[in-house]
Amino acid sequence: MKKLTLESKIKDLYQNPVGHDALYKVLMQLGLSEKLITNAFVSNLKLKTIAKVTRKQLGDSFFDALLHLVNMEKDVPFVSKGEITKKWWKEAVFYQIYPRSFYDSNNDGIGDLRGIIEKLDYLADLGVNAIWLSPIYDSPNDDNGYDIRDYHKIMKEFGTMEDFDELLNKVHQKGMKLIMDLVVNHTSDEHEWFQKALHDPQSKYRDYYFLREQDALPNNWTSFFSGSAWNHYEKENLWGLHLFSKKQMDLNWDNSHVREDIIAMINWWLDKGVDGFRMDVINYISKENGLPSGNETIGKMMGYTGIEHYYYGPHLHEYLHEIHKNAFAKHDAFSVGETPGLGMKMAQLVTGEEREELDMIFSFDHLETPGHIRFENYAYDLNYFRDYMIEWIENYGNNCWMSIFYNNHDNPRMISKISSKKEYHESIAILLAVMQMTLKGTPFIFQGDEMGLVNYPFSSMAQISDVESKGYYEEHIQTQSHEEVFKTILAGTREHTRVLLPWNKKFPDHHQGLNQTMNENVYKAYKELICLRKSDIQLIYGDFNVLNKKKDRFTYQRNDYLIDCNLGEKQQKAYPIDESYECIFPKKVVSDKLQAYEARIYRKRG
Structure with a gap:
C-alpha cells in the first residue's frame, strides 16, 4: 500500500482500507451515496484541493491527522471467493447470558451460576449449542463486571469456582460449548497490578498502565463514560488513563x-x-x-x-x-x-x-440507522439493516465470517427501536428471528430475544444503575431539562437488557412490578427456526442471492430456500412462488399477502 499525501487523490484514499472505512462511515452518517466520491470527477480530486475547500469547517490539522492514521496500515485485505472452511462456530447458534439478570437461584435479586446450571435444559431444548457468558470474574462491579479485580476468581454474588467448573462440565455433557468474556484492555483500579503500580514507583507494574507524573492533563482524550479519560491521583501526583470509567484503568500493551x-x-x-x-x-x-x-x-x-x-x-x-x-x-x-x-x-x-x-x-454499524446514535429517540428503519447485510454478505469474502445479532448487554431492545406499537412487537420479533437464522453468518441470541422482550418501562433515574447512563445524565442535565435527558436515556440505556428475565421470582427494589412475560409464540418460532438452521447446512454455507430489495422488502435465496420478508407495517403481495416450493414457515399461510412485519420461508420440494 503506497503512502498517501495531500497530493494523493480521493480514489487513492478510498483504496486504503482505513481510508475506505472512514469515508464510508462519513457518507453513511450523512445519508449520502457512495457514488458521491466514486464518480470520475470527485474521485480524481487531490486531497489538498479538498483540504483547501474545507479548511474553515475542518481546520488545518484534520487532513494531517487523517493521513497519519491511514498510512499506519500497509496491508490490503484478501477477499476469497473460494470454498468456505467449515468450523463448529460457524454452525453454532450462540446464546449470550448476562449472569446478573439471567436466573436468580437463591432469591437475592441477583442472577448466579447455579441459576444458569438450572436453566441448561431450557437452553438445550431451545436448540442453542454455544453459550457466551458476560464477565463472572471477581470485580467491585463499577461497570457490571467489566472492571475485573482478579481474573482467576469468581464474583461472590455469582457463586464459586466449583460452581463454574460444574457449569462447564454440564455444558459439555449436553454437547454444548462455552465461551467467556475476555476484558483485557483495562482492569479494575482495585486489581493487584494497579495497586502496586500506583503506590510503588519502583514496581514493575508501574509500566503496566498509563501513569503520568505531571501537573497538567497528559492529553485531551475523553472517556466513553463522559468527561476526561484521565483520573488524577493527588497523593501520588499521577494521572491515570481510563477510556471507560475511573475504575477501569487501561493496560499498557506495549509492555x-x-x-x-x-x-x-x-x-x-x-x-x-x-x-x-x-x-x-x-x-x-x-x-x-x-x-x-x-x-x-x-x-x-x-x-x-x-x-x-x-x-x-x-x-x-x-x-x-x-x-x-x-x-x-x-x-x-x-x-x-x-x-x-x-x-x-x-x-x-x-x-x-x-x-x-x-x-x-x-x-455495530447495523445497530443504528445513518445519522442516528444510540442515545436518541427515533424509529429504526429495517431497510437499512437489509442493505447492510447485503453489503457485508456479498463483499466480506469467504475467508471471513459474520456475526448476526440485534441485541446485547450494551444496547436497548431492537424490537422497541423499530416500533413503539405493541400490536407489532410479536411479528417484529419473529421477523428478526427468521432473518437471523437464515442469513449467512453465526447467530448470537441475547437472553430474552427468544421471549420477545421489549424495553423496560423505567419511570425514574433512581431505577437506572448503569454507569454510562448516569454519566450521560450528569453531563447533559446542565443544559437540558430532566424530562429531555431522561427521555433520551430511555431510548438508549443499556439498562433495558440488564433487568432480570421474567421467569425470576424476586426483583431488585427498583425493578419491582416488572410486567414483562415470555411470549410463547416468539419462543416457539425461535425453537423451530433454530432447529431448521441446524438441520440443513445450506442455511449455513449455502449461496446467498437477493431477489427483492425494494422499499420495506427483503427477499433472498439460500440454495433450496427462499425467504420473503416484509420490513414494514403495510401489507405487501407475497413473492410469486410456483408449485416446486412449499411454505415451511409459518406452517399455515392464509393469504397471498404478507402482513405487517411478516416473514415466510419456502423450500424446494423433493
Whole structure:
C-alpha cells in the first residue's frame, strides 16, 4: 500500500482500507451515496484541493491527522471467493447470558451460576449449542463486571469456582460449548497490578498502565463514560488513563510483560476447558506511542476525542496475532472480538483466516440507522439493516465470517427501536428471528430475544444503575431539562437488557412490578427456526442471492430456500412462488399477502 499525501487523490484514499472505512462511515452518517466520491470527477480530486475547500469547517490539522492514521496500515485485505472452511462456530447458534439478570437461584435479586446450571435444559431444548457468558470474574462491579479485580476468581454474588467448573462440565455433557468474556484492555483500579503500580514507583507494574507524573492533563482524550479519560491521583501526583470509567484503568500493551501475563491467564482458562472468548473492545489495546492529543474536529465527528490514536492502533495486528499464536491456536479455541469503529475493510484485516488474528468480530454499524446514535429517540428503519447485510454478505469474502445479532448487554431492545406499537412487537420479533437464522453468518441470541422482550418501562433515574447512563445524565442535565435527558436515556440505556428475565421470582427494589412475560409464540418460532438452521447446512454455507430489495422488502435465496420478508407495517403481495416450493414457515399461510412485519420461508420440494 503506497503512502498517501495531500497530493494523493480521493480514489487513492478510498483504496486504503482505513481510508475506505472512514469515508464510508462519513457518507453513511450523512445519508449520502457512495457514488458521491466514486464518480470520475470527485474521485480524481487531490486531497489538498479538498483540504483547501474545507479548511474553515475542518481546520488545518484534520487532513494531517487523517493521513497519519491511514498510512499506519500497509496491508490490503484478501477477499476469497473460494470454498468456505467449515468450523463448529460457524454452525453454532450462540446464546449470550448476562449472569446478573439471567436466573436468580437463591432469591437475592441477583442472577448466579447455579441459576444458569438450572436453566441448561431450557437452553438445550431451545436448540442453542454455544453459550457466551458476560464477565463472572471477581470485580467491585463499577461497570457490571467489566472492571475485573482478579481474573482467576469468581464474583461472590455469582457463586464459586466449583460452581463454574460444574457449569462447564454440564455444558459439555449436553454437547454444548462455552465461551467467556475476555476484558483485557483495562482492569479494575482495585486489581493487584494497579495497586502496586500506583503506590510503588519502583514496581514493575508501574509500566503496566498509563501513569503520568505531571501537573497538567497528559492529553485531551475523553472517556466513553463522559468527561476526561484521565483520573488524577493527588497523593501520588499521577494521572491515570481510563477510556471507560475511573475504575477501569487501561493496560499498557506495549509492555511485553503485560502481554505475557494476559496470555498466561487466557491459557489458564483454556486449559480448564473453556472453548473460547468474546474479547471486549479488543481493538483498543494498541495506543499510539506518546499518546498524542486527539484532533478536535475528529473528536466532534466521532463523539470521543483521541479515538483516532487507539481504535486501530499501530500494533493491533501484531498483538492479536500474538494472542492467537500463543493461546487460541494451541487449544483450537474460538475468538470473537468486540471492535467498535472498524468497518468492513479493517474487519477483513483482523478476521481473514490467512492472518490468524480473530475468528470473527462484532461490528455495530447495523445497530443504528445513518445519522442516528444510540442515545436518541427515533424509529429504526429495517431497510437499512437489509442493505447492510447485503453489503457485508456479498463483499466480506469467504475467508471471513459474520456475526448476526440485534441485541446485547450494551444496547436497548431492537424490537422497541423499530416500533413503539405493541400490536407489532410479536411479528417484529419473529421477523428478526427468521432473518437471523437464515442469513449467512453465526447467530448470537441475547437472553430474552427468544421471549420477545421489549424495553423496560423505567419511570425514574433512581431505577437506572448503569454507569454510562448516569454519566450521560450528569453531563447533559446542565443544559437540558430532566424530562429531555431522561427521555433520551430511555431510548438508549443499556439498562433495558440488564433487568432480570421474567421467569425470576424476586426483583431488585427498583425493578419491582416488572410486567414483562415470555411470549410463547416468539419462543416457539425461535425453537423451530433454530432447529431448521441446524438441520440443513445450506442455511449455513449455502449461496446467498437477493431477489427483492425494494422499499420495506427483503427477499433472498439460500440454495433450496427462499425467504420473503416484509420490513414494514403495510401489507405487501407475497413473492410469486410456483408449485416446486412449499411454505415451511409459518406452517399455515392464509393469504397471498404478507402482513405487517411478516416473514415466510419456502423450500424446494423433493
